[in-house]
Amino acid sequence: MNNIILCGFMGCGKTTVGTLLARRLGMEYADLDAEIEAEAGMAIPAIFAEYGEARFRDLEHEAVRALAGRADCVVSTGGGALTYPRNREALSPRDLVVFLDAPFDACLERIRGSDRPIVRRSSPEELRALFDARRPAYLAAANAVADASAGPEAVAEAVARIRAERGPAL
Template sequence: MLQSPPIPLDPPPVYRGQPIVLVGLMGAGKSTVGRRLAGRLGLPFVDADIEIERAAGMTIADIFSRFGEPYFRDGERRVIQRLIDGRPKVIATGGGAFVNDATRALILSEALAIWLDAPVEVLAERVRRRDTRPLLRGKDPLAVLRELAAVRNPLYALAPIRVPSANAPHDTTVRAIMEVLKR
């Protein structure tokens, strides 16, 4: 028996139509949670990493290897600036996007930032499943994630909303976000 897709809920009262931007370390579930959250809210979903690849005409791994991380971060900033256009949507960012001062300032002033926070051990287990992440090439994911968390978590903490993204189904994280938005 086919089930019809869930009917989007009315936007929660705290939500005022600005873009919702998910931030957090790699493996936090930004893309999957973002897609599902957008469906619940009846909003479009945009994955910033996919938009970066479209704009560059190559994969993020290729951008990193050919031009380096600073070049990638500049392109990432420009793409996110284009995506945050005042229209309601859910945007999943790459793990380093919120670290850039200009990108973070834009997100904090023009969007609703939500930090998907997960323990590095959970993140390491998740990212081990895919070897496409340039910052992990040939390195121990747990060690890299610990280093990144030490630098990035204080910046992610600037997001007005923090939602745990532990070892639970993504729908659990989506429900937690919906609850926070309703308060």
Template sequence: MKNIVLVGFMGSGKTTVGKLIAEKTGMPLLDMDSMIEERAGKSINEIFADDGEARFREYERELAKELAAMEGQIISTGGGIVLNPENIADFEKTGLVVCLLADAETVLDRVKHDTSRPLLAGDKEAKILQILETRKPLYESIKHRIDTSGRPSPAPTAQEIIDLYETNKS
């Protein structure tokens, strides 16, 4: 059974939608950022501060290879997973990769009180606009995309992904 791999910018709904898909399908949800924190023994903020973003991306790459080799999982990735094309290539071999999109206004609304995102330190709005612009072509290169901007509930997005998964199971 294929994996369902959720990618997209921070605040696009990967974890929330992943939890709903897990509830509806009974498939386990694996959150990459939480797994990296557990393995490193520190928060993502601490990894960035102590070891740098490059080390975080190494942890992310190692875990992506490991999870891509599994089956029947829902994998919620970190927003920067797309920075290394090998991550997406590996996930596409064993799973349905769906990119959740959200406009800058929606992202800012969803993460404005979140202090656990090291890339947003300082002027959150400016950082969101800058990072979104940089990653936009990477997100748009993913075959299956769903825009979550302005959706009042994550439930329809979860159902859309389940339907897509059922259609693309083989």
């Protein structure tokens, strides 16, 4: 198995779980959004403001392709990254892609007050519609699902068990 890729809606715990999981398994950790910001030399809200979502999605795709070339890395994707077929196709078939499935209300509570462009410009109802629209894409992208309604330590342990059950290669 090459990498463990975590996907799911904003606020489902990808960054927190990814950090814990990488530490637990002795793997490298990469946050896709942090990789994009480092490459662009600016924060994601600034990328959206200055260049728009289309440019951000192009940078995101470049980052997914770069991360797909790594091995033994836990990767936290952005909430929209794996809703795009080109990003799903860029991943290795040997990657374990885990959908962190958290209830909408838990995600909403965690992202309230966020500087994320989508959160700032959307009502809770619009975010719920986005959550519902993205869920099938997460399920299509993933080859495993973890219940992310528990605390981050428990979710990291669940993903580690999934990895152990799958063995060294998918």
